[in-house]
Amino acid sequence: MTTMSETMNNGMNEHKPETGIRLTEQQKRARRARSIAIAVSLGVLVVLFYIVTLVKGPGVLVRPL
Amino acid sequence: MSFTLARVEPSVAGVGDYIELMKPRVMSLVVFTAFVGLLVAPGHVHPVIGFTALLCIAVGAGAAGALNMWYDADIDARMARTAARPIPAGRLAPGEALAFGLTLATGAVVVLGLLVNVFAAVLLAVTIAFYVVVYTMWLKRTTPQNIVIGGAAGALPPMIGWAAVTGGVAVEPFVLFLIIFFWTPPHFWALSLYRTDDYARAGIPMLPVVAGAQETRRQILLYTLVLAPLGAAPWLLGYASAFYGTVALATGAVMIALALRVRTEQRGHTASRQMFAFSILYLFLLFAMLLVDRMSGALFGQMVSHFAA
Secondary structure, eight states: OOOHHHHHHHHHHTTSOOOSOOOOHHHHHHHHHHHHHHHHHHHHHHHHHHHHHHHHGGGGGOOOO | OOOOOOOOOOOOOOHHHHHHHTOHHHHHHHHHHHHHHHHHSSSOOOHHHHHHHHHHHHHHHHHHHHHHHHHTHHHHTTOTTTTTSTTTTTSSOHHHHHHHHHHHHHHHHHHHHHHTOHHHHHHHHHHHHIIIIIIIIIITTTOTTHHHHHHHHHHOHHHHHHHHHHSSOOHHHHHHHHHHHHHHHHHHHHHHHTSHHHHHHHTOOOHHHHHOHHHHHHHHHHHHHHHHHHHTHHHHTTSSOHHHHHHHHHHHHHHHHHHHHHHHOOSSSHHHHHHHHHHHHHHHHHHHHHHHHHHHHHHHHHHHHHHHO
8 A cells, every 4th residue: 555655755756866876887796796705605604514514423513622 | 972974985896806805825825834734633634624624724814814904004005015905906995804804714713613623713813813913913013023923823824734633732733833933034034135125115114124134134044044954853853754854954955055145145136036935935845745744654554554454
C-alpha cells in the first residue's frame, strides 16, 4: 500500500537532480576487484577450516600450547 | 563540541595495491626461512597444518609490511626508492592500509593459534608488534641502531616455523635466528651506503647518515666477521651435514672478502652494491642447504628402512 506522502515524494524525486557519490568506471572496476578478492579469501579460509577439521578429527579443539 | 568530517573519496585502490602493501619480496624471504625452521624441527607435522602455519606467517608478515607502510607514508614520500608505494603515490588512503594491516595481523595470529598452536601464535604476534611498534614507530626514526635491534623481527620466522611443529623453541632455531640477526646489518648498511642521500633527505638516522661512510664500512666488516662463522654453526653443532658446512664456510669467505672490499673502497659504490646483492644470495643459500640436508636425510632414511624391510 502506498501512502499519499510517498507518492508525493516519488513525484518530487523525479525532478530532483541526483545527489551523493557517483562512482567512476575506474572506481567501480576497483571495487569489483576488491570484492572478488575478499570473497576468494573468505572462501579459502572456509575450505582451510574444513580441511583442518578433517585432518585433526575429533580433537580439533585440543591444541598444544 | 563539533566535528568536522573530511570528505572521503571512493577508493581506486586495486588488488595489486594491497598486495604491494604486503611487501611480497620481504614476505617470500620470511616464508622461506620459516619453512626451513618448520622442516628442520624434530617430529612430524601434517602437511595441511604445516601449510596453515606458513600461510599465517606469510599473512602476518604482510600485515607487518602494511602497518609499516601506513606509519612510514610520510618518509616514503621523500625517498626515491619508496615514493611509488601505494600510499605516497595516492592510490591508497592511509586509513585503508591501517585497517587492512590490523585485520590481517589479527586474522593471522588467531588462525595460527586456533589451527596450529598457541605458542607459535604468540611468537607471531610478538614478531608483528616488534616490527611495527619497536622498529617502525620507535627505533627507525631515532637511532642508527634501528636495523640492528629491529632486525630481530626479521630473524624470528624460523623460530615460529620450529614452534609450529614442536610447540616450543630450542638452540637450533635460535642459531637460525642469530644468523639472520647478524646478517641484517651488513645487508642493509651496504644498501644505505649508496642510498645515503635518500635516507638523509627523509631524516632517517641510518648509520652512514649519522656516523659517516667510513664507520659504516668498518661496522659492516665487524658484523660480517661474526656472521661468517655463525653461518657454519648448524654444522659445528651437529645438526647440518659437512656439505652444508662447506657451503657455509665458502660463502662466508666470499662475504668477508666483499666486506673487505667495501671497507677499502674509496670511490663509487660497486663493492657496496655487490655486497648487498650477494648477501641476499648468501642467506638464501644457507637456508636452502639446510633444506637440502633435511630432504636428503629424510630420503636416505626412507631408503634405509625400505632396504632393511
